[in-house]
Amino acid sequence: xxxxxxxxxxxxxxxxxxxxxxxxxxxxxxxxxxxxxxxxxxxxxxxxxxxxxxxxxxxxxxxxxxxxxxxxxxxxxxxxxxxxxxxxxxxxxxxxxxxxxxxxxxxxxxxxxxxxxxxxxxxxxxxxxxxxxxxxxxxxxxxxxxxxxxxxxxxxxxxxxxxxxxxxxxxxxxxxxxx
Ligand code: IMP
Ligand code: MG
Numbered sequence: 001x002x003x004x005x006x007x008x009x010x011x012x013x014x015x016x017x018x019x020x021x022x023x024x025x026x027x028x029x030x031x032x033x034x035x036x037x038x039x040x041x042x043x044x045x046x047x048x049x050x051x052x053x054x055x056x057x058x059x060x061x062x063x064x065x066x067x068x069x070x071x072x073x074x075x076x077x078x079x080x081x082x083x084x085x086x087x088x089x090x091x092x093x094x095x096x097x098x099x100x101x102x103x104x105x106x107x108x109x110x111x112x113x114x115x116x117x118x119x120x121x122x123x124x125x126x127x128x129x130x131x132x133x134x135x136x137x138x139x140x141x142x143x144x145x146x147x148x149x150x151x152x153x154x155x156x157x158x159x160x161x162x163x164x165x166x167x168x169x170x171x172x173x174x175x176x177x178x179x
Contacts, residue, residue, distance in 0.1 A: 001013070004170070004174055006157060006163050006164075006166045006167050007163065009176055009177070010176075010177045011156075011157055011163075011167075011174035011175060011176055012174060012175055012177055013172055013173075013174055013175075014151075014156060014172075014173050014174055014175035015149065015151075015159075015172060015173040016172050017171055017172050019149070020055075020131075020148070020149075020159055020172065020173060021055060023131070023148035023149045024052060024055045024056050024059070024131065024148055025055075025059045026148070027056060027129055027146045027147075028056055028059030028060055029059070030146060031056075031060065031062070031099065031129065031146065032059075032060060032061055032062055035062050035064070035097065035099075036062055037062075038062075038097045039062075039063050039064060039065070039096075039097070040062070040064050040065070040096070040097040040098065040099050041064070041065040041066075041067065041091060041093060041096045041097065041098050041099070042057070042064060042065065042066045042067065042098075042101055043067055043068070043069050043089070043098060043099070043100050043101065043118075044066070044067070044068045044069070044101040045069060045070070045071065045100065045102050045103070045110075045114065046068050046069065046070045046088075047070070047160070047162070047168065048102070048103035048104065048160045048161055048162070048168070049101050049131070049160060050160055050168075051103075051159045051160035051168070051171075052101065052102075052103055052131040052148075052159065052160055053066075053068075053101045056101065056129070065091065065096075067088075067089070067090070067091055068088060069086050069087065069088045069089050069114075070086070070087050070088050071084045071085070071086060071087075071110065071113070071114065072085055072086075072087045084110075084113055085117075086114060086117045086118070092121075093118060093121045093122075093123045094121055094122050094123065095122070095123065095124050096123050097123070097124050097125045098118060098123045098124075098125065098126045098127070099126075099127050099128070099129055099146075100114060100115070100118075100126065100127070100128045100129070101129050102128060102129070102130040102131070102144070103130070103131055103132065103159075103160045103161055104130060104131065104132040104133070104156075104161060105128070105130045105132070105133050105134070105138065105143075105144050106134050106137045106138070107137055107138065107139050108138050108139060108140040108141045108142075108143075109139075109140055109141075111128055111130070111141065111144070112140050112141035112142075115128070115141065115142070127144075127145040127146065128142070128144040128145055128146070129144065129145070129146035129147075130144040130146070130147055130148070131148040131149070131159070131160075132148060132149055132150075132151050132156070132161075132173075133147045133148075133149070133150050133151070134150075134151055134152070134153055135150055136152060136153045137153050154175050154176055154178075155175070155176040156173050156174060156175050156176070157170065157173070157174050157176070158170030158171070158172055158173040158174050159171065159172065159173050161173070163176075
């Protein structure tokens with residue numbers, strides 16, 4: 001299907017299954033080489049990265065650990081009144097080579113916060129693998145070290161990414177139609 005509707009918005013096919021999967025296997029190939037013998041710990045950021053992670057991990061042939069984390073909003077004393085905290089991390093990350101697995105890096109704010117929280121626990125290294133990257137919107141922190149596909153600034157949905165909670169199950173990526 002090339003056109004879909006989710007809630008009030010319409011979307012058109014942007015990245016097909018084949019393109020998504022080949023870009024992910026390319027990332028896996030590079031990580032297999034870069035992390036051979038290093039036993040990295042993959043931290044997948046839920047919810048959005050679950051489909052990317054599942055595809056990526058099936059192509060890894062190195063010894064590694066795999067785990068899942070989530071950013072939870074809670075009311076804090078931050079000036080915005082809304083602080084995000086990383087939850088679900090049960091592994092010791094000290095002296096480990098950590099690879100954060102993200103669906104998309106847009107402004108970079110989310111991944112920057114995650115990196116900062118993890119750095120407090122003194123891992124040996126931290127790198128980010130992101131299925132998608134929007135260079136036009138990026139403004140803070142490091143660029144992801146491993147990027148599947150660079151995309152324009154438009155809002156997209158599918159392959160884990162949602163519009164208002166919907167569309168994560170789509171096996172291709174769709175771009176919002178400009179009205
Ligand atoms: P950032 O903090 O601006 O880099 O945004 C990262 C988060 O915003 C991602 O983890 C996504 O959950 C969400 N996001 C950014 N762009 C899109 C998009 O085009 N579609 C769906 N979610 C997006
Ligand atoms: Mg996300």
